[in-house]
Amino acid sequence: VRVTRTIPDLRAALAPLRSGSLGLVPTMGAFHDGHLSLLAAARTRCDAVAVSIFVNPLQFEAADDLATYPRDLTRDLGLAEDAGADVAFAPSVEEMYPQGHATRVVPGRVARVFEGAARPGHFEGVCTVVAKLFNLVAPTVAFFGQKDAQQVTVIRSMVADLSFDVAVEVCPTVRERDGLARSSRNVLLDAAERARAPALYRALRAGRSVLDAGGSPEAAARAMSDVVEDEAGIQPDYAAAVSPEDFGAPRPGAPVLLIVAARIGRVRLIDNILWDRA
Numbered sequence: 001v002r003v004t005r006t007i008p009d010l011r012a013a014l015a016p017l018r019s020g021s022l023g024l025v026p027t028m029g030a031f032h033d034g035h036l037s038l039l040a041a042a043r044t045r046c047d048a049v050a051v052s053i054f055v056n057p058l059q060f061e062a063a064d065d066l067a068t069y070p071r072d073l074t075r076d077l078g079l080a081e082d083a084g085a086d087v088a089f090a091p092s093v094e095e096m097y098p099q100g101h102a103t104r105v106v107p108g109r110v111a112r113v114f115e116g117a118a119r120p121g122h123f124e125g126v127c128t129v130v131a132k133l134f135n136l137v138a139p140t141v142a143f144f145g146q147k148d149a150q151q152v153t154v155i156r157s158m159v160a161d162l163s164f165d166v167a168v169e170v171c172p173t174v175r176e177r178d179g180l181a182r183s184s185r186n187v188l189l190d191a192a193e194r195a196r197a198p199a200l201y202r203a204l205r206a207g208r209s210v211l212d213a214g215g216s217p218e219a220a221a222r223a224m225s226d227v228v229e230d231e232a233g234i235q236p237d238y239a240a241a242v243s244p245e246d247f248g249a250p251r252p253g254a255p256v257l258l259i260v261a262a263r264i265g266r267v268r269l270i271d272n273i274l275w276d277r278a
């Protein structure tokens with residue numbers, strides 16, 4: 001993998017790769033199997049693969065969350081190499097946001113509910129960095145994880161609204177054996193917290209059972225909330241059944257996205273599953 005740290009280096013590394021399709025996997029590093037599944041999908045689908053590794057300060061609203069976010073660039077670059085990535089882009093904050101950088105990409109209403117309500121400014125930071133990466137890399141296909149379902153919806157609407165010429169491909173959520181969705185933040189859980197964390201996935205499955213049995217979205221949301229309270233001993237930040245299109249009320253007969261977020265110890269975890277009648 002060719003490692004680039006600056007924008008001119010990145011552009012030079014990508015120039016010879018532009019004859020075929022180019023996949024981009026945007027990440028914040030601290031790779032786990034979720035990231036690797038995106039890299040594998042990109043390797044399968046595209047002629048060339050670029051991965052970005054950048055802990056984007058614009059999308060963190062809490063200073064301690066940014067300070068404690070796990071980082072291991074050396075390990076990540078080894079894994080990117082093993083995954084067959086052609087180019088890795090690991091810029092400094094100053095490279096991405098030099099003095100005077102002021103322009104922001106402001107997403108619409110879908111970015112202000114649920115995760116957007118819990119983390120004001122988060123999706124603005126995500127859209128700004130992803131728009132910048134799309135301009136720098138000009139990928140044919142960009143790969144994102146279903147794990148961050150609201151991010152997928154926000155990015156899709158940004159791509160449509162700003163006419164980015166990029167296909168968005170969404171890869172399934174990779175989980176631990178006990179159902180916990182892989183996340184870079186999982187390493188911040190202590191043993192007792194780690195034992196409570198699978199409650200989120202069990203809550204989603206409980207919600208799915210309610211919908212399978214013909215229950216309403218509200219009943220599914222209540223069941224999810226109950227499981228988080230019973231099994232993790234905390235109130236979820238939210239537990240809801242929404243439309244994956246806009247995170248509003250589910251449409252009758254259409255797929256339903258079950259979403260849950262909870263803070264376990266210092267770590268805020270999110271998860272979701274898509275429910276389809278079929």
Ligand code: AMP
Nearest residue numbers: 027028029034144145147148173174182
């Ligand atoms: P992050 O480094 O956490 O910003 O994640 C980079 C990309 O990996 C995003 O598109 C995430 O949605 C995706 N991702 C994170 N966790 C998982 C997972 N458990 N399964 C699949 N994709 C994931």
